[in-house]
Amino acid sequence: xxxxxxxxxxxxxxxxxxxxxxxxxxxxxxxxxxxxxxxxxxxxxxxxxxxxxxxxxxxxxxxxxxxxxxxxxxxxxxxxxxxxxxxxxxxxxxxxxxxxxxxxxxxxxxxxxxxxxxxxxxxxxxxxxxxxxxxxxxxxxxxxxxxxxxxxxxxxxxxxxxxxxxxxxxxxxxxxxxxxxxxxxxxxxxxxxxxxxxxxxxxxxxxxxxxxxxxxxxxxxxxxxxxxxxxxxxxxxxxxxxxxxxxxxxxxxxxxxxxxxxxxxxxxxxxxxxxxxxxxxxxxxxxxxxxxxxxxxxxxxxxxxxxxxxxxxxxxxxxxxxxxxxxxxxxxxxxxxxxxxxxxxxxxxxxxxxxxxxxxxxxxxxxxxxxxxxxxxxxxxxxxxxxxxxxxxxxxxxxxxxxxxxxxx
Amino acid sequence: xxxxxxxxxxxxxxxxxxxxxxxxxxxxxxxxxxxxxxxxxxxxxxxxxxxxxxxxxxxxxxxxxxxxxxxxxxxxxxxxxxxxxxxxxxxxxxxxxxxxxxxxxxxxxxxxxxxxxxxxxxxxxxxxxxxxxxxxxxxxxxxxxxxxxxxxxxxxxxxxxxxxxxxxxxxxxxxxxxxxxxxxxxxxxxxxxxxxxxxxxxxxxxxxxxxxxxxxxxxxxxxxxxxxxxxxxxxxxxxxxxxxxxxxxxxxxxxxxxxxxxxxxxxxxxxxxxx
Numbered sequence: 051x052x053x054x055x056x057x058x059x060x061x062x063x064x065x066x067x068x069x070x071x072x073x074x075x076x077x078x079x080x081x082x083x084x085x086x087x088x089x090x091x092x093x094x095x096x097x098x099x100x101x102x103x104x105x106x107x108x109x110x111x112x113x114x115x116x117x118x119x120x121x122x123x124x125x126x127x128x129x130x131x132x133x134x135x136x137x138x139x140x141x142x143x144x145x146x147x148x149x150x151x152x153x154x155x156x157x158x159x160x161x162x163x164x165x166x167x168x169x170x171x172x173x174x175x176x177x178x179x180x181x182x183x184x185x186x187x188x189x190x191x192x193x194x195x196x197x198x199x200x201x202x203x204x205x206x207x208x209x210x211x212x213x214x215x216x217x218x219x220x221x222x223x224x225x226x227x228x229x230x231x232x233x234x235x236x237x238x239x240x241x242x243x244x245x246x247x248x249x250x251x252x253x254x255x256x257x258x259x260x261x262x263x264x265x266x267x268x269x270x271x272x273x274x275x276x277x278x279x280x281x282x283x284x285x286x287x288x289x290x291x292x293x294x295x296x297x298x299x300x301x302x303x304x305x306x307x308x309x310x311x312x313x314x315x316x317x318x319x320x321x322x323x324x325x326x327x328x329x330x331x332x333x334x335x336x337x338x339x340x341x342x343x344x345x346x347x348x349x350x351x352x353x354x355x356x357x358x359x360x361x362x363x364x365x366x367x368x369x370x371x372x373x374x375x376x377x378x379x380x381x382x383x384x385x386x387x388x389x390x391x392x393x394x395x396x397x398x399x400x401x402x403x404x405x406x407x408x409x410x411x412x413x414x415x416x417x418x419x420x421x422x423x424x425x426x427x428x429x430x431x432x433x434x435x436x437x438x439x440x441x442x443x444x445x446x447x448x449x450x451x452x453x454x455x456x457x458x459x
Numbered sequence: 460x461x462x463x464x465x466x467x468x469x470x471x472x473x474x475x476x477x478x479x480x481x482x483x484x485x486x487x488x489x490x491x492x493x494x495x496x497x498x499x500x501x502x503x504x505x506x507x508x509x510x511x512x513x514x515x516x517x518x519x520x521x522x523x524x525x526x527x528x529x530x531x532x533x534x535x536x537x538x539x540x541x542x543x544x545x546x547x548x549x550x551x552x553x554x555x556x557x558x559x560x561x562x563x564x565x566x567x568x569x570x571x572x573x574x575x576x577x578x579x580x581x582x583x584x585x586x587x588x589x590x591x592x593x594x595x596x597x598x599x600x601x602x603x604x605x606x607x608x609x610x611x612x613x614x615x616x617x618x619x620x621x622x623x624x625x626x627x628x629x630x631x632x633x634x635x636x637x638x639x640x641x642x643x644x645x646x647x648x649x650x651x652x653x654x655x656x657x658x659x660x661x662x663x664x665x666x667x668x669x670x671x672x673x674x675x676x677x678x679x680x681x682x683x684x685x686x687x688x689x690x691x692x693x694x695x696x697x698x699x700x701x702x703x704x705x706x707x708x709x710x711x712x713x714x715x716x717x718x719x720x721x722x723x724x725x726x727x728x729x730x731x732x733x734x
Contacts, residue, residue: 218663220709390665391665451509455669
């Protein structure tokens with residue numbers, strides 16, 4: 051199925067250009083948290099403090115219960131994958147401008163922000179060689195073989211996941227220190243390093259990280275997300291689409307209508323919950339989309355026609371925001387250690403978790419299963435356990451409350 | 460003469476009729492309920508929090524109790540004694556004499572308890588050592604404090620110790636508490652390499668508090684070299700797990716580097732002199 055975006059209106063094009071902005075790491079500014087959102091978060095936290103065990107699921111509104119979920123093709127039509135060519139071009143321009151400062155650029159982003167996809171897009175446009183991270187055994191052995199096998203031609207290289215080049219182990223830092231030393235000395239040629247924000251925060255304390263040309267994607271606020279979601283709506287035959295809150299009936303976002311709106315408080319809440327992380331906000335937004343029960347016929351057949359009909363239909367309903375798992379401050383210490391290790395390394399296998407944490411393998415497995423049942427972690431196809439998108443902000447809040455090292459995002 | 464004494468006493472004490480007794484009972488009951496509820500609720504809430512908020516709440520427990528007791532006392536005294544300066548001096552002076560002679564140590568502990576709330580040499584949640592007993596302060600009462608030792612023994616120590624004994628407080632109201640892991644190595648080794656390795660052992664411990672310093676202290680001994688790795692866990696309650704983690708992973712890393720441990724940490728016997 052090939053999908054063409056309509057020609058963007060001048061306003062959309064302007065929004066898109068303005069929103070995806072690569073800025074120095076220190077210029078990242080969180081979106082403002084609406085007062086009501088902060089109060090709601092505190093109330094939820096307080097309620098959980100006094101309620102042991104898992105919180106009972108909130109009773110859905112009747113209208114919401116009647117709505118149905120959307121198949122993947124429809125979701126893709128309503129919230130298409132981000133086209134990273136613009137930011138990739140901006141990165142290339144930035145590199146050309148900063149050429150005098152050195153041949154190295156670092157791009158740091160929080161989990162699921164999309165910075166890795168952006169870097170791959172840049173590598174494909176710039177003809178850069180994408181380098182795979184070393185294996186765990188190689189990291190613990192010092193990784194000299196991996197470093198010595200570094201390509202020696204003039205092609206730029208991309209190391210998209212620096213967080214997979216080290217382990218929080220006494221023997222797991224030598225490789226990344228040596229890598230950073232060689233890279234900053236210019237011995238490995240021109241290249242780009244991508245790094246997860248949690249790993250960056252940790253590595254800043256244990257290794258000499260570059261300080262020049264460290265970029266990140268600027269945070270999105272409510273109006274920024276409104277512009278982004280409008281832009282991600284892929285339609286062959288654009289008709290006005292309205293996104294309405296299923297519980298209140300209020301208009302959250304209208305596309306191609308007379309009143310495009312700015313998303314109002316709803317999208318500001320979303321921006322605050324995602325801490326400005328547009329990739330995470332997009333995932334949370336997708337999870338909320340529902341369709342009218344009347345248009346259920348044939349929806350399971352996820353063909354293009356249905357997708358177009360629904361995506362260009364009048365109203366898409368937004369279910370209540372996905373409930374984050376109850377990760378309260380009195381959570382078992384082992385679970386908190388697991389969550390922190392998963393965030394620092396942007397995912398780890400159960401075997402490596404047992405290697406890095408002072409927990410026996412069976413206990414790691416038990417805690418992982420418990421956290422997975424809670425909806426806090428999910429196992430990826432690559433065998434790595436990661437924090438679930440819905441649980442990210444709750445996990446971060448928990449680790450902050452317990453005094454763990456946090457990222458800067 | 461007896462009549463004059465009776466008249467003085469009757470001026471000293473108010474008439475304790477049913478209404479006054481009821482008032483006293485209500486004041487006592489309210490004070491008791493408030494004390495019990497704060498003593499239960501605040502530690503319960505504090506143990507669900509981490510960091511400074513936990514320690515602040517725990518430290519509030521004895522202070523609130525003192526405020527409630529003083530408040531109840533101030534409400535009760537005018538109902539029992541005719542509130543005049545002379546009467547107060549007479550009654551409180553007599554009370555002081557009685558306590559001073561009959562319950563000297565008990566009174567001293569009570570006074571020390573009030574001083575302990577003011578000076579705060581220990582608070583709930585602190586890790587202290589008093590008379591060689593180390594543990595976490597779980598309760599600061601009016602007369603004594605309770606410690607839970609690492610062996611899970613509950614030890615009650617009167618505040619009286621405050622006057623004469625040394626009190627060692629390891630975290631002093633904050634979550635940070637320094638931990639030390641010892642390593643005894645054979646003298647023939649690369650000391651700079653060991654220092655770097657032990658630093659990394661601390662940096663890679665999942666319990667480490669990053670905003671606190673890490674230090675490795677080396678000391679040459681007759682049997683070899685003693686290294687002390689000092690660092691802070693995220694929470695004081697993790698101190699034993701943190702020290703264990705540093706020790707276990709430190710040993711593994713030193714072995715991986717091929718460093719030999721000292722056979723004995725006691726000084727060798729002096730060589731016998733000839734003759």
